[in-house]
Amino acid sequence: MLVSDFHYDLPDELIAQYPLPDRAASRMLHLQRTTGRSSDRTFREFPDLLRPGDLLVFNNTRVFPARLYGRRVGVNSQPVSPADPAARDFLRGQVEVLLARQQSRTPNEWECLVRPGRKLGVGERLFFDQNELQAEVISRAGFGQRCIRFEAVPDFFAVLERIGHVPLPPYIARADSQSDRERYQTVYARARGSVAAPTAGLHFTAEILARIRERGIETAEISLHVGLGTFQPVRVERVEEHKLHSEPYSISTAAAGMINRALSDSRRIIAVGTTTVRTLEHAAQLGSGAVRSGSGSAGLFIYPGFKFSVVKAMLTNFHLPRSTLLMLVSAFAGREYVLRAYQHAVLERYRFYSYGDCMFVD
Secondary structure (H helix, E strand, O other), X not given: OEHHHHOOOOOHHHEOOOOOOOHHHOEEEEEOOOOOOEEEEEHHHHHHHOOOOOEEEEEOEEEOOOXXXXXXXXXXXXXXXXXXOOHHHHOEEEEEEEEEEEEEOOOEEEEEEEEOOOOOOOOEEEEEOOOOEEEEEEEEOOOOEEEEEEOOOOOHHHHHHHHOEOOOOOOOOOOOOOOHHHHOOOOOOOEEEEOOOOHHHHHOOHHHHHHHHHOOOEEEEEEEOOOHXXXXXXXXXXXXXXXXXXXXXXXXXXXXXXXHHHHHOOOOEEEEOHHHHHHHHHHHHHOOOOOOOEEEEEOOOOOOOOOOOOOOEEEEEOOOXXXXXXXXXXXXXXXXXXXXXXXXXXXXXXXEOOOOOEEEEO
């Protein structure tokens, strides 16, 4: 299967650069995967499309300000005291670091993406926000990936909250703002750990969630922390040759029980977002069809030909051409149906990607 089979043309002006003032004001394309029929709706209609007995599953991961801007110095440089007025004299070279996954807490080591990727070598020291954070590159991999070790500070995440930036995706061609700290986050976010939002959840409001509860729809939460995989382009020609980064997840005993009861009762399980789909299907493979509770790493790559055992419907945003996320949706609803729906969305001027509109597939 060719990666080029998942291409579509998108005008740049349809890439949403800002969220709508009202989360629930997004448009929603309703795609029926058995027939390929689609209809134009708004997200406020979403609760009306749910049925008694449905189980709606959310990813409650929380985005943290994972992007740091700083400067770099040469290999084997000594630590610099933030109080040293001469510290800036030998700092050189701007650098951008996107923290992706904490490898260890003591010492504080992170897998990350860096720019400029080709110039940043092992042993170089990095300094952020007037040297409030200091780090050293301890290993490197391909395509701008590095592992860095931070100097100890009393509360690392408190410092990140103060000096870090919201890790908006690269197709949002602007700097992050204070408002992104709230809007690039679901209203039910709890478990800190993601460098990208599970964007299908961005449309929900307290009002929408209340309407869903009023209709007697069950809800459950799992966690999958989005990491490097979401920024990883597909660099091969054939889909089957691509390898997906694994990402940490957690499913509580209570959530697994709710999901497995719905499976036993043949009730519809609706995943909010592709991250939820991957987590549920991965956990079902571990449990031989039943969703296994616990924590681990999920690196399941879903593309056409995959047999779904848990998810019966999904809410998802519109995804990039040739991306693994578009392949996942195509596996669920059929490539031809999905690309036809995307073509319709382009013609009807839907807003695309993270801050854009959504699609409900059932």
